[in-house]
Amino acid sequence: MTNLNSNLHVVARVFLGLLFLVAGLGKLGNVDGFAGYMASGGIPAFFAWPAVLFEILAGAAIIAGFQTRLAALALAAFCVVTAVLYHFVPADQMQMTMFFKNLGLAGGYLLLADAGSGAFSVDARKG
Numbered sequence: 001m002t003n004l005n006s007n008l009h010v011v012a013r014v015f016l017g018l019l020f021l022v023a024g025l026g027k028l029g030n031v032d033g034f035a036g037y038m039a040s041g042g043i044p045a046f047f048a049w050p051a052v053l054f055e056i057l058a059g060a061a062i063i064a065g066f067q068t069r070l071a072a073l074a075l076a077a078f079c080v081v082t083a084v085l086y087h088f089v090p091a092d093q094m095q096m097t098m099f100f101k102n103l104g105l106a107g108g109y110l111l112l113a114d115a116g117s118g119a120f121s122v123d124a125r126k127g
Contacts, residue, residue: 009065009118016108017062020075024055041085054078062112065121069113076109 027034027048035048043051054074061071083102089095117123 006119009115010120012108012112013062013065013068013117013121016072016075016105016112017059017064019059019105020055021059021063024052024059027052027055037086041082043085065117065123068117068121068123072109072113076106076113079103079106079109 031048031052034052035045038048038051039045058071058075058078061067062075079102083099083106087095087099087102089099
């Protein structure tokens with residue numbers, strides 16, 4: 001792997017991981033509000049805390065390059081599920097934009113799952 005590719009893997013991991021790390025940390029201040037939003041999509045409110053912790057831990061794992069393939073597959077699935085449950089509203093252009101944004105993110109996570117973490121990662125150090 002060239003240095004450029006290794007550097008690009010780090011940048012991609014940071015960008016893809018920050019999205020969920022920052023989102024999860026932001027939800028810590030209002031988990032009850034997030035639980036209500038989850039319930040509006042048919043997901044029981046008691047899943048709010050696990051979802052917030054998942055976002056934080058999976059985002060951090062992607063950034064660090066730790067268990068990258070597993071974290072990326074989990075986030076890809078998360079993006080598809082949330083796209084379908086919360087954003088597939090054909091009559092609402094903004095929600096459809098969010099729907100396709102989530103699908104695009106899922107595609108990015110699938111590429112990361114395929115490519116792996118790259119040279120500068122916890123996974124690479126573990127061998």
